[in-house]
Amino acid sequence: MKVSLFITCLVDQFFPQIGISTMKILRKLGVEVEFDSRQTCCGQPAFNTGYVEEARQVARHFLEVYGDSDHIVVPSGSCSTMIKVFFPKLFAEDSSQRSLAEEIGRRTFELSEFLSSVLGVETTGARFPEVVTYHDSCHLLRELGISSQPRQLIRAVEEIDFREMEHCDRCCGFGGAFSVKFPDISTAMGADKVGWIQGSGARYVIASDVGCLMHLRGLLERNRVPVQTMHLAELLAKFED
Amino acid sequence: MVVKISANVQSALADETLQGNLRRAFVDTLHSRNEAVSEVPNWEELRDYARDVKAHTLSRLPEYLQSLEEKVLEQGGKVIWAETGQEAVQFIVDLSHRREIREVVKGKSMLSEEIHLNESLERAQIKPVETDLGEYVIQLAGEKPSHLVAPALHKSRKQIADLFVQELGMAPTGDVLEITATARKLLRRHFLTARMGITGVNFAVAETGTIVIVENEGNVGLSVAVPEIHIALMGIEKVIPRSRDLAVFLKLLIRSATGQKITSYVNCLSGPRRSDELDGPQEFYLILIDNGRTKILADDFMRESLSCIRCGACLNVCPVYQTIGGHAYGSTYQGPLGAMLTPLLTSVSEAPEHAFASSLCGACHEVCPVKIPIPQILLKLRERFQSERNQKAASFSLEKLVMQVWARVMCAPSLYARLGRWARIVDKVCGKRGMGRLPVPPFSRWMKHRDLPALPPQSFRELYSKEVS
Numbered sequence: 001m002k003v004s005l006f007i008t009c010l011v012d013q014f015f016p017q018i019g020i021s022t023m024k025i026l027r028k029l030g031v032e033v034e035f036d037s038r039q040t041c042c043g044q045p046a047f048n049t050g051y052v053e054e055a056r057q058v059a060r061h062f063l064e065v066y067g068d069s070d071h072i073v074v075p076s077g078s079c080s081t082m083i084k085v086f087f088p089k090l091f092a093e094d095s096s097q098r099s100l101a102e103e104i105g106r107r108t109f110e111l112s113e114f115l116s117s118v119l120g121v122e123t124t125g126a127r128f129p130e131v132v133t134y135h136d137s138c139h140l141l142r143e144l145g146i147s148s149q150p151r152q153l154i155r156a157v158e159e160i161d162f163r164e165m166e167h168c169d170r171c172c173g174f175g176g177a178f179s180v181k182f183p184d185i186s187t188a189m190g191a192d193k194v195g196w197i198q199g200s201g202a203r204y205v206i207a208s209d210v211g212c213l214m215h216l217r218g219l220l221e222r223n224r225v226p227v228q229t230m231h232l233a234e235l236l237a238k239f240e241d
Numbered sequence: 242m243v244v245k246i247s248a249n250v251q252s253a254l255a256d257e258t259l260q261g262n263l264r265r266a267f268v269d270t271l272h273s274r275n276e277a278v279s280e281v282p283n284w285e286e287l288r289d290y291a292r293d294v295k296a297h298t299l300s301r302l303p304e305y306l307q308s309l310e311e312k313v314l315e316q317g318g319k320v321i322w323a324e325t326g327q328e329a330v331q332f333i334v335d336l337s338h339r340r341e342i343r344e345v346v347k348g349k350s351m352l353s354e355e356i357h358l359n360e361s362l363e364r365a366q367i368k369p370v371e372t373d374l375g376e377y378v379i380q381l382a383g384e385k386p387s388h389l390v391a392p393a394l395h396k397s398r399k400q401i402a403d404l405f406v407q408e409l410g411m412a413p414t415g416d417v418l419e420i421t422a423t424a425r426k427l428l429r430r431h432f433l434t435a436r437m438g439i440t441g442v443n444f445a446v447a448e449t450g451t452i453v454i455v456e457n458e459g460n461v462g463l464s465v466a467v468p469e470i471h472i473a474l475m476g477i478e479k480v481i482p483r484s485r486d487l488a489v490f491l492k493l494l495i496r497s498a499t500g501q502k503i504t505s506y507v508n509c510l511s512g513p514r515r516s517d518e519l520d521g522p523q524e525f526y527l528i529l530i531d532n533g534r535t536k537i538l539a540d541d542f543m544r545e546s547l548s549c550i551r552c553g554a555c556l557n558v559c560p561v562y563q564t565i566g567g568h569a570y571g572s573t574y575q576g577p578l579g580a581m582l583t584p585l586l587t588s589v590s591e592a593p594e595h596a597f598a599s600s601l602c603g604a605c606h607e608v609c610p611v612k613i614p615i616p617q618i619l620l621k622l623r624e625r626f627q628s629e630r631n632q633k634a635a636s637f638s639l640e641k642l643v644m645q646v647w648a649r650v651m652c653a654p655s656l657y658a659r660l661g662r663w664a665r666i667v668d669k670v671c672g673k674r675g676m677g678r679l680p681v682p683p684f685s686r687w688m689k690h691r692d693l694p695a696l697p698p699q700s701f702r703e704l705y706s707k708e709v710s
């Protein structure tokens with residue numbers, strides 16, 4: 001099987017390790033991985049702030065790049081949502097672009113969904129002897145309905161101690177542009193989340209969205225809380241090469 | 242008038258009593274709501290049904306309103322059509338003056354807040370007395386409701402007791418029953434003397450002309466039965482076609498709002514007192530208020546927002562509302578509902594921040610009993626806000642320029658890659674805190690309470706191309 005990665009701009013520029021981990025997992029499972037360097041961003045920053053025309057330009061570029069690919073795998077819930085749910089809405093008035101967007105949307109999968117539901121993988125063979133908890137990213141959970149897949153994969157990690165936190169599905173406060181338009185509300189929401197993470201006793205908080213992780217990590221570091229953030233892909237890639 | 246949420250955030254966050262109250266309220270109310278909903282096996286079906294009924298009704302609103310009017314007239318009531326809040330207020334003031342009424346008792350009505358009825362009555366020398374306990378507290382304190390179901394949610398029991406001691410001369414007590422008894426005793430007098438009662442409406446049934454008002458305190462029952470005149474204020478979107486649908490709507494409303502199975506009272510009112518009846522008003526007026534609603538009705542994308550049954554569930558579940566409370570919104574309606582409705586009822590330029598004050602987490606859509614896609618509507622409002630702002634020729638928007646440049650870059654992969662390399666150099670030059678040190682937004686705003694990770698030495702694409710070669 002061949003997969004086209006959409007690595008997302010944040011992972012590309014800030015957290016390349018997540019991309020490397022994604023690739024490592026897929027290759028281990030015998031998937032042929034391809035990275036088209038024409039890819040950039042899904043357009044969310046513009047779309048979420050109401051700059052629809054700008055978002056459309058970026059979405060069009062995405063559709064061009066991924067026009068012929070088979071499976072597109074994305075290590076991000078919100079970027080997958082952008083492609084699967086919002087691209088077709090962006091092109092509501094352009095039927096040919098819309099059907100292309102829908103078509104590409106059907107071939108696009110968030111990483112945990114791809115592993116569990118498409119490949120039918122139960123474990124990646126990772127081992128991680130630590131206490132971890134999982135934060136549900138909003139779009140992944142509420143737009144794509146993905147909550148059991150990442151949990152199953154986490155539970156299957158050897159020697160892991162997985163503990164659910166209270167209010168695991170409450171927004172962490174990132175919200176894209178919201179995080180800088182309303183920094184005080186955003187970080188107050190984040191502080192609640194940090195409290196629940198600590199309450200679980202976990203030393204690592206796992207999530208499938210870099211936005212949430214960057215925001216949470218920023219808060220954890222600023223407040224010197226001894227908890228680390230980790231992307232699901234990084235956790236699942238903790239196996240011997 | 243332009244309302245800005247950002248101006249109120251700091252004080253809301255610093256108010257410890259408010260923070261404590263919000264926390265308690267959200268844990269308790271959400272818990273009861275979730276329990277009550279889990280008892281209804283076909284909850285999802287009911288939501289779909291209610292949404293469809295609302296959509297159908299809104300698509301034929303004039304017809305249903307006309308039929309409602311006919312039925313109310315048949316029952317001996319009167320119907321007043323008010324295009325603006327001002328018209329509704331004027332009617333009430335004029336009628337009170339003609340009848341020499343100096344005091345009115347009021348049941349809880351968000352619509353009366355929306356049209357600023359109390360202020361206008363007071364200016365016209367008519368004393369409005371709020372009779373819902375929460376509203377009564379708010380009125381005593383000279384404040385505005387901070388939640389559409391629990392107007393005094395921002396106040397603690399202690400604050401209310403203190404207020405009663407100060408304003409009503411109650412002997413100091415922490416006993417809720419005593420506090421309630423004090424209000425009850427005082428309100429009873431007003432019920433007996435006031436000659437006009439004003440209430441809101443939860444549902445109005447077009448086929449029968451029945452007005453339905455739910456409540457827990459019995460104050461609505463008294464407000465509509467004792468005074469000579471009952472005036473019901475109703476937004477035109479509150480009509481439903483048939484009484485058989487009430488069962489569904491009441492179930493959805495009450496379980497979502499308070500987590501009860503049914504409220505203590507469900508008042509079903511059909512016109513003024515008949516000759517063979519012992520109580521009820523001699524005159525009944527139904528004021529149908531538009532106040533911006535037909536504008537929303539004509540807007541295909543936004544129409545669904547009129548399906549709202551004002552249950553307040555979206556407020557209770559909203560992490561933003563839970564964080565800043567209702568007053569910070571600076572508008573009659575708050576939380577996700579207010580974020581959506583305020584710019585719709587006024588304009589995006591008068592409420593420029595409402596649609597942006599949301600992380601778009603979608604929790605509101607998930608609980609809304611009539612499935613209003615609030616996040617989608619907020620996104621659309623954001624779009625309208627930007628296009629309106631950018632249409633004004635004189636206004637230069639740096640944000641717009643940044644977005645345009647950003648979009649160009651994102652469509653030009655090699656430029657994007659080059660800028661990434663430059664950013665990493667800048668980040669390194671900046672030292673320990675990296676680009677976070679730059680004293681400009683968005684960095685400064687991000688850095689206010691959190692750190693920014695340093696950029697890695699190489700991007701993914703660089704690592705990948707190295708690996709491939």
Ligand code: SF4
Pocket residue numbers: 497548549550551552553554555556578605608609610611612613
């Ligand atoms: S928008 Fe939905 S959840 Fe919010 S108050 Fe209205 S009906 Fe209730």
